Amino acid sequence: MHILSFFLTLLLVAGPQSIIPRPVDYTTGQGQLVYSDNVQVKVKVADRKFIRETKDLPEWSKEGAYRLTIGRKGIEIVSVTETGAFYARQDLSQMRAVSDTLQYCVITDWPRFGYRGLMLDISRNYGDKEWIFKEMDAMALLKMNVLHIHLVDGAGWRIQIDSYPELTRKTAWRIGETYEEWTKSGGRYSEEGAPGASGGYLTKEDCKEIVARAAELHMEVIPEIEFPGHSNEALVAYPELACEDAAGHKVFNSDMCPSNPATYKFFESVIDEVIELFPSKMIHIGGDEASRSAWKNCPHCQALMKKEGFTNVAQLQSYMNHRMAEYLKSKGRRLLGWDEITHGGLPDDAVVMMRETEDGKKPTPHGHDIILTPDTHCYFNYPQDAPFKVPAAFATYLPLKVAYDFDPMESWVKPEDRHHVLGVQCCLWTEYSPAGEYSEYLLYPRAFATAEIGWSPRERCSDYADFRERALVLLDTFKDMGYGTFDLANEYGDRYEATHPVRHLAVGKPVKYAEGHGWDTYWYPSTGETALTDGLFGTWSFKDRRWQRFYCDIDVTIDLEKVVPIHYIGATFLSQRIHSVAFPVKVEMFVSKDGKDFEKCGESTYRMRDEAQVTGDYMDFGAPVNVEARYVRFVAHRDPAPGHSALQIDEIVVN
């Protein structure tokens, strides 16, 4: 053999070491098998004798367990179920994407959790059947087994319902192709076939094809129909579902009326049609972010509260959840909902999808099955790199490392409830990402992390450096397969100043907040009163413990504890209009030697540029000065325009 081709062959051997999710166990042997159409793949059912002889007896009862052997005799798969054999074939696919020269090996594998999900939001930006198929193929390669489709929301109803045809005729169509265009043009719906109408929906035939494809991929599809919040579109199509005010006029916000018989008739009819299409054990009823505002004044809601002895409107939602759970149970299905369904009391059999568990503010419900999808680790609509490196997105930061650094058991769930964890899920909300390349860019490689956390034993997925190497290999495969992917190899990473403490004159000096100018200590507690002078800059995430948020002008005075020469005063602000956080219109700096008489020494102004500030953005507001002083007063003025109500700042730098 020519020396060069010998080395090339060595380079291009595929083995189990690059597989994602990382197998429970593998060994490699001396030698390689060159895969061709002549190679036989023998599939054997793991019988009692085989299972008795293997040492991991209880694990072989897990759905999806398998052993894959590549050796001199060819390829052999042993599994208890067809699902296991299917997963073994995914290993072969991943390896063969690298090279047809396969290292001799034995892979023994089974999943940690039975639920390994991915959610696609096709309401805000519609993704058709073909696109859903494509993402399902990716999921299968990652051994993910639940596709959760967010089918309806204020931005569009996306599933054919024969008993309520206006849903798709009217509100699957809108003015504005993307969600952003739609919201900017006032959130107007259109009608099927009308000029300029864009959108679409899944027909019943489409749903059947998706379910059939899922069965081939050993996957389940869970449909989500939102009740009672996020229902603007349903109320436009069927106004009778809305609450009334005291004068008997319909109130159109995003919530259905939980006290109206029409709402239950609607629920039951829609669910009847949905469960006929989707065989999943669980049906997702949404349940998140209901404002419940109209319920407080609706005579029907008030009458029901009185009758049931309810003291708050959350109990109305719980009442509705119980009725929906009962109905689903009568059809042999289980209610699944977002974590707000725990408010006001949860139906016995309900499954909770936990997404905001930050610092235990929302503890997991005791005694209920849960699926973990914490927004801090599993919301892939959040950007994965520095804001100047990524397209429009929310001003937070969820790099691959953070997606991977998540154990669904430790620190999230009390030990006594850990047997209730069904598994994990990542979510792609599509405010900024139309179906296609950009959505895939957000998903891959981060979905690799969720897949591995859901499949591999904890001790096998704690080495990020190793995972990142494997992710780079699999990303090449994804690119070859035609997926849009994030350029992990050229990742910029976190904000430099956030990872390297900053030295300046104010570090460690006391900060006095002017009367009535405190920050939001509940959601944005930061590191406390010293956060503005602790030498720590915020990360790219507005939710980290560095940023302070103010719903008023900022007015703080720093005591440098002695008179010193000062040449610069400034700070970084964060803007995120989707959360009503905007840059200040003006920042003013004052100095004093005695703490009584202050003299203005600088200012920095900003004129709102509408386009630039919609999503995450960062800007320094500072001024060179030339003074000697002990006290520095820093004042930031809010923009009085609506929707610009908050300021967010991490550190005041004095030099």
Ligand SMILES: [Zn+2]
């Ligand atoms: Zn009502």
